[in-house]
Structures are given as C-alpha cells and as structure tokens.
Amino acid sequence: MATIEDVAKLTGLSRTTISRVINNHPYVSEEKRKLVLEAMEKLGYVPNSSARSLRNQKTSILALFIPRITNPFFSELVEATEIAAAEHGYQLIICQTRYSPEKELNYMNLLKTKQVDGVILASIQNEWKQLKPFLQYGPIVLCNEFDDCANVPTVRLDQVYGGYIATKHLLEQGHTKIAYCSGGYRSNVAKSREIGFKKALSEYKLTFDERYAFRDAFHIADGKRVFRKMMALSDRPTAVFTGSDEVAAGIISEALACGYRIPEDLAVVGFDNQAITELTNPTITTVHQPIKQMAQKAVDIIVEKIQTKKYDVQEIYEFPLQLIVRASTVGSRFHESEA
Amino acid sequence: MATIEDVAKLTGLSRTTISRVINNHPYVSEEKRKLVLEAMEKLGYVPNSSARSLRNQKTSILALFIPRITNPFFSELVEATEIAAAEHGYQLIICQTRYSPEKELNYMNLLKTKQVDGVILASIQNEWKQLKPFLQYGPIVLCNEFDDCANVPTVRLDQVYGGYIATKHLLEQGHTKIAYCSGGYRSNVAKSREIGFKKALSEYKLTFDERYAFRDAFHIADGKRVFRKMMALSDRPTAVFTGSDEVAAGIISEALACGYRIPEDLAVVGFDNQAITELTNPTITTVHQPIKQMAQKAVDIIVEKIQTKKYDVQEIYEFPLQLIVRASTVGSRFHESEA
DNA sequence: GAAACAAATGAAATCGTTTTCATATTCATA
DNA sequence: TATGAATATGAAAACGATTTCATTTGTTTC
Numbered sequence: 001m002a003t004i005e006d007v008a009k010l011t012g013l014s015r016t017t018i019s020r021v022i023n024n025h026p027y028v029s030e031e032k033r034k035l036v037l038e039a040m041e042k043l044g045y046v047p048n049s050s051a052r053s054l055r056n057q058k059t060s061i062l063a064l065f066i067p068r069i070t071n072p073f074f075s076e077l078v079e080a081t082e083i084a085a086a087e088h089g090y091q092l093i094i095c096q097t098r099y100s101p102e103k104e105l106n107y108m109n110l111l112k113t114k115q116v117d118g119v120i121l122a123s124i125q126n127e128w129k130q131l132k133p134f135l136q137y138g139p140i141v142l143c144n145e146f147d148d149c150a151n152v153p154t155v156r157l158d159q160v161y162g163g164y165i166a167t168k169h170l171l172e173q174g175h176t177k178i179a180y181c182s183g184g185y186r187s188n189v190a191k192s193r194e195i196g197f198k199k200a201l202s203e204y205k206l207t208f209d210e211r212y213a214f215r216d217a218f219h220i221a222d223g224k225r226v227f228r229k230m231m232a233l234s235d236r237p238t239a240v241f242t243g244s245d246e247v248a249a250g251i252i253s254e255a256l257a258c259g260y261r262i263p264e265d266l267a268v269v270g271f272d273n274q275a276i277t278e279l280t281n282p283t284i285t286t287v288h289q290p291i292k293q294m295a296q297k298a299v300d301i302i303v304e305k306i307q308t309k310k311y312d313v314q315e316i317y318e319f320p321l322q323l324i325v326r327a328s329t330v331g332s333r334f335h336e337s338e339a
Numbered sequence: 340m341a342t343i344e345d346v347a348k349l350t351g352l353s354r355t356t357i358s359r360v361i362n363n364h365p366y367v368s369e370e371k372r373k374l375v376l377e378a379m380e381k382l383g384y385v386p387n388s389s390a391r392s393l394r395n396q397k398t399s400i401l402a403l404f405i406p407r408i409t410n411p412f413f414s415e416l417v418e419a420t421e422i423a424a425a426e427h428g429y430q431l432i433i434c435q436t437r438y439s440p441e442k443e444l445n446y447m448n449l450l451k452t453k454q455v456d457g458v459i460l461a462s463i464q465n466e467w468k469q470l471k472p473f474l475q476y477g478p479i480v481l482c483n484e485f486d487d488c489a490n491v492p493t494v495r496l497d498q499v500y501g502g503y504i505a506t507k508h509l510l511e512q513g514h515t516k517i518a519y520c521s522g523g524y525r526s527n528v529a530k531s532r533e534i535g536f537k538k539a540l541s542e543y544k545l546t547f548d549e550r551y552a553f554r555d556a557f558h559i560a561d562g563k564r565v566f567r568k569m570m571a572l573s574d575r576p577t578a579v580f581t582g583s584d585e586v587a588a589g590i591i592s593e594a595l596a597c598g599y600r601i602p603e604d605l606a607v608v609g610f611d612n613q614a615i616t617e618l619t620n621p622t623i624t625t626v627h628q629p630i631k632q633m634a635q636k637a638v639d640i641i642v643e644k645i646q647t648k649k650y651d652v653q654e655i656y657e658f659p660l661q662l663i664v665r666a667s668t669v670g671s672r673f674h675e676s677e678a
Numbered sequence: 679g680a681a682a683c684a685a686a687t688g689a690a691a692t693c694g695t696t697t698t699c700a701t702a703t704t705c706a707t708a
Numbered sequence: 709t710a711t712g713a714a715t716a717t718g719a720a721a722a723c724g725a726t727t728t729c730a731t732t733t734g735t736t737t738c
C-alpha cells in the first residue's frame with residue numbers, strides 16, 4: 001500500500017509537493033508535476049481517505065435517514081439522493097430507522113463522531129428537542145418529513161394541497177361519504193394531508209366523520225384489512241382517500257375479490273404515483289410527488305450548509321403536488337391526467 | 340469539539356489511559372475509569388471516527404453495489420444487507436452502478452482509497468479481470484450475481500433450478516410453445532435461468548426457439564412491449580417465462596388491455612415473488628428468492644474475510660429457490676404454492 | 679529479602695495526509 | 709541595481725486517535 005511518502009521518495013521530492021500535485025495547487029513546475037504523476041501511476045498510489053478526512057475534517061459522506069427502503073417512495077428517494085450526492089462527490093450511507101426512535105438517535109451519532117458530514121432526515125421518529133443537540137456537530141436537513149419547531153432547512157412537498165386536491169376530486173365526482181386512510185401517527189406529512197382532506201370537506205359543507213378514519217395503514221395488507229372494516233360499517237363510505245398507492249391497491253384488490261366494483265361501489269384515490277397505479281385494473285387515481293427534484297434540492301442545500309457552516313437556519317423549500325386522474329375514481333369514461 | 344486530549348487534561352491523566360477506557364482495556368483502575376467516564380460525559384466527548392479509521396486501518400463501512408435501488412428485488416436486498424451490517428457494527432454505502440461499467444470501476448476506488456473495508460457486489464458490469472486487481476485492497480464478496488472466474492466468496496441462489504422449475508411447471512400445464520424473457524445481457528443470473536429453461540424444454544423433447552427469446556426486458560413497460568412483439572409473431576407462444584415480476588405484470592396488463600385472457604390465452608410466470616404478484620388479477624405465479632438469508636450470509640462472510648484478511652478464496656454458498664403457483668398459470672381452478 | 683511478576687500509568691511514535699511557514703530562485707520595475 | 713513580487717520547493721506541525729515501550733508501584737514467591 002503506497003503512501004505519499006513512497007511517492008516522495010521515488011521522485012526525490014517532498015511530501016508537500018506530492019500533496020500539491022494531488023490537490024492541483026498552483027506553484028508546481030510542469031516538470032515536477034509530470035514526474036509525480038508518473039511515480040503515482042507506477043506505485044498505484046491513491047490518497048488514503050481516512051487520512052484526508054482526519055486532516056481536512058470532512059468525510060464526503062452523507063447519511064440519509066428513512067424508515068425502510070422497501071417502501072417504493074423511499075427507494076425512489078434514495079435513488080435520487082444517491083445520484084445527486086455523487087454529483088457533488090459525496091457517498092451516501094443509508095440509515096433505516098424502522099420507525100424506532102432509539103435507532104434514529106443511535107444513527108445520529110454518525111454526525112457526532114464525524115463519520116458523516118451531514119444528515120438528511122426523510123423521516124423523524126423523535127421530538128425535535130431530542131435531535132436538536134446534534135446540530136452542533138453538523139448540518140441536518142429535513143427532506144419530505146418536517147417539523148415546525150425545527151430550526152433547519154426543510155425541503156418538502158405541499159401535503160396539505162395534496163390531501164386537498166385528491167379529496168376535492170372525489171367531492172367533484174359527487175361523493176359525500178369519504179373515508180380517510182393514512183399511515184404514520186408521528187408523521188407531519190400524514191397530518192398535513194388530513195388537514196387538506198378536512199379543508200376540502202368543509203368547502204363542501206361536510207364534516208369529518210371519525211368512524212371513517214383509519215390511521216394505521218401502510219401496506220397492501222393494511223389496505224385489505226381497511227376495506228373489510230369499511231364494509232362492516234353500517235353507513236358505508238362510497239369513496240376513500242389513502243396515503244399510499246400500496247394501500248389503495250390493497251383496498252382495490254380486496255374489493256374486487258369480494259365482488260365489489262371500482263369505482264362504482266367505491267372510488268379510491270392513492271398517493272405517490274407508483275408503478276402499480278398503472279398495473280391494477282382499474283388503474284389508480286393518485287397524487288404525483290416530485291421526488292427527484294426534492295432529493296436534488298435537499299442535497300444541494302446540505303452541501304451548501306457544509307460549506308458555509310451555518311446550520312440553524314429555518315429555510316423552507318416547497319414543491320407542488322399533482323393529481324393524476326385514472327380509472328379508480330372516474331369509471332369507464334375517458335380520462336386523462338390533469339395538466 | 341472535545342478531543343481525547345481535552346479529556347486527558349480535565350482528568351489530569353494521559354491520552355493513553357483515556358484510550359484504554361474507551362477501548363475497555365484492562366489495567367485501568369476502577370477509580371480512574373470512573374473519573375474518565377465522568378469527564379467524557381461532561382465534555383460530551385466521543386471519539387473521532389476519522390482518527391480511529393486512520394490509526395486502526397479500518398472504517399467499519401461496507402459498500403453494496405447494485406444496478407439501481409428502485410428495482411424491488413434490490414431494495415429488499417439493500418434492506419436486509421443494511422440490517423445485517425448494522426448487527427456487525429458496520430455502516431452501508433450504496434453504490435448504484437446504473438448498469439455502467441465505468442461507474443462500477445469508479446465506485447471500486449472506495450476500496451482502494453480505504454473508504455470502505457469491503458465490497459459486496461450484487462451486480463457485475465465489468466469482466467472479472469477488471470475487478471480482480473482491487474482484491475489486493477480488501478475483500479470482495481459476490482452476492483446474488485456471480486462469475487465463474489472470480490476467485491472470491493460467492494453467495495448465490497440456484498438460478499438454473501429456478502429457471503427449470505418455472506419452465507417445468509408450464510410444461511406440466513401442457514404448454515409446448517413457451518417464450519423466454521429476461522433482462523441483463525451481462526448477467527450470469529439471467530444466463531443460468533436460461534440454462535434451466537432449456538434443460539426443462541429438453542426433458543420434454545422440445546427445442547429452444549430463438550424467435551421466442553426476449554433478452555432486454557427489465558421493467559413494466561418492457562413487458563408491455565414484449566407482449567405486443569409476441570402477438571405479432573405468426574406462431575404465437577401460449578406461455579411465457581419472465582425473469583421479473585414487473586415484466587410479468589407488464590405482459591399481463593397489456594394482454595388484458597388487448598382483450599386476451601390470462602392464463603387461457605397466455606400463461607405467465609414471473610420471478611422474485613414481489614408484492615405485485617398478489618395484486619394483479621390474475622395473481623402471478625412466480626419464483627421466490629430467499630433474499631434475507633442471502634444478504635445475511637454475504638455480510639457474515641465479508642466480515643469474516645475482513646478479519647482473516649484472506650480475500651482470494653472461492654467459496655460458494657447456494658440457497659434454494661421455490662416455485663409459488665398462482666393464477667397466471669393455472670386458470671381458475673384451486674391452486675396453492677408448492678410446499 | 680531479593681527476584682519475579684502483575685497492575686497501573688505515561689511519553690512518544692505512529693497512521694497518511696494537508697497546511698503553515700520559511701527559504702530560494704526568477705523576473706519585472708523604478 | 710536594488711526592491712518587491714511571483715514562482716517553486718521543503719521542514720515540520722497538525723488532525724485525533726492507538727500502541728509500543730518504559731517506568732513505577734505493589735504483590736508474590738522462594
């Protein structure tokens with residue numbers, strides 16, 4: 001394993017000059033530069049990153065916190081974040097909190113021990129006051145998830161609007177009994193969607209019916225379960241808003257299996273615009289989230305914060321959501337996504 | 340940012356003793372140990388990982404190479420690998436090669452620069468002779484993907500058998516014109532499945548028809564495209580083997596949209612046993628892959644190799660695959676997964 | 679009571695870089 | 709032809725830990 005010292009010896013130069021060549025500093029003669037590059041090539045020399053990290057006080061690694069990566073929303077977020085990070089010369093460490101506050105706090109030590117230069121939180125499992133102390137060790141940027149108390153940059157989507165347009169769409173189809181279905185008790189994303197949901201209802205002079213609320217639906221199986229629960233109600237809803245396409249797909253799957261028609265017996269709207277929305281029959285009306293842009297922005301911001309070293313600024317960057325109308329809400333007549 | 344020196348000063352002890360406390364060395368009196376722990380607490384001291392990495396020549400980070408994480412097979416693999424790595428005290432860096440040999444080689448430098456202690460390759464984009472030189476810098480373990488030339492530990496699934504049982508199942512249903520559909524030209528996984536496919540055919544005295552082969556199918560859209568191509572053939576196949584549930588779902592979706600019946604007009608078998616296989620109508624017959632076990636084993640192996648420092652040993656660990664029979668191949672009669 | 683050994687501690691070297699500071703040379707300018 | 713600036717180079721300190729080696733003290737053992 002060749003070190004900078006070996007290159008220095010081979011060329012008869014000092015470590016300093018070798019370092020200058022590596023870092024493209026000026027004030028190295030063309031002659032010596034060539035000599036050094038040849039020696040590096042010959043020795044197969046490459047700078048040791050731990051040594052650079054120690055000396056430069058920077059690892060070029062970012063940590064991305066997510067609950068679990070098998071949720072397609074988060075895998076898309078990871079994909080986009082990794083690509084954006086690579087563009088800036090950063091590696092990405094994945095931290096799956098699995099919805100555990102302890103795991104989250106534990107992973108936070110990556111910042112304290114300087115193993116990463118910054119943390120992107122796409123999921124929050126602790127109170128902000130638990131996380132805030134880590135801000136003294138490096139930047140934290142919220143991405144997708146958010147917290148009003150958090151005095152850090154936040155890149156997010158307009159979830160209130162998302163809940164609103166999806167619900168309004170159902171109301172426009174004439175529905176008055178609309179169930180609400182979401183996942184993540186702790187999540188402000190879910191809370192915001194609920195606000196948008198209620199806002200749409202109230203514009204139509206309807207009140208929120210707590211019997212129609214299911215706040216523990218994450219997966220396909222949850223969707224199936226929720227469907228059965230809804231059908232067990234005395235006064236059944238005719239439409240349902242869900243916080244994820246998987247749950248929507250689960251509801252549709254179970255409904256069809258039970259002999260119900262979608263959307264005639266139950267209109268279903270999903271969230272995320274995942275691939276399955278075009279696979280099911282009927283296809284699923286959903287809300288598209290600009291994940292790539294959000295991830296790109298989050299990385300841009302955190303890279304900037306790492307440079308400027310100002311971590312405790314509350315800046316909010318919000319991206320819009322878009323309703324995609326498909327067959328699960330509008331029957332067999334011709335339909336198309338909104339512009 | 341407190342350093343070990345600060346703790347030493349505060350306690351009036353030497354750095355050596357502080358280090359001993361951190362690393363649970365014997366030969367520290369209980370009295371001093373307490374003193375040190377208190378001081379560490381008071382200063383909020385935590386060891387700097389770059390310094391430790393440099394001194395210990397080990398980063399406690401693993402790199403996992405995958406083509407892209409949004410493929411559910413790979414997100415499941417990442418999930419399992421991250422969890423297994425965490426159990427061993429390792430962090431996981433995600434490297435998405437996006438099927439590019441250049442990106443792959445570039446990420447390989449993580450090993451050379453000592454930014455990671457080892458590399459798990461779940462995808463291979465280069466010839467082994469391109470990758471082999473990196474073995475002098477640290478362990479490489481193949482996981483899922485494999486290469487007969489590679490003199491490294493390999494954890495894989497019996498893909499020949501996978502292709503075989505899926506195809507045999509179609510043959511047992513009476514099909515004789517079976518199309519073959521896969522992704523990844525370079526992949527030995529795909530090649531193995533093709534061998535299994537052919538083996539099953541030959542047992543039924545059938546020959547492989549190259550007109551029925553589609554080797555560029557990765558996604559849902561590819562499935563749709565492949566379906567149209569198949570239907571454009573003069574002598575249409577009555578069944579199709581696919582290398583991924585997404586492709587199978589795409590084929591089914593397009594088939595239904597064109598008015599065909601599944602499995603009556605076309606029997607479809609997928610691969611991976613992803614969630615969508617139970618969402619589509621009909622549900623999809625597929626091959627289950629024990630991803631968790633494979634990931635766990637790969638991590639166990641690489642951790643061991645890091646310790647023993649013997650990297651160039653060709654050991655093969657193979658896990659079995661399992662056929663899951665669903666509605667896309669056996670019509671409406673009652674069916675169940677094989678035991 | 680001396681020799682041998684175990685327990686507890688610290689000084690200094692080490693890991694492999696980058697940076698500061700000093701020095702030497704060349705070159706243009708007044 | 710001094711003078712100051714620009715260019716080119718190196719010695720040594722620094723980053724923050726761990727480890728080797730030495731030293732001191734206390735405890736057995738013959």
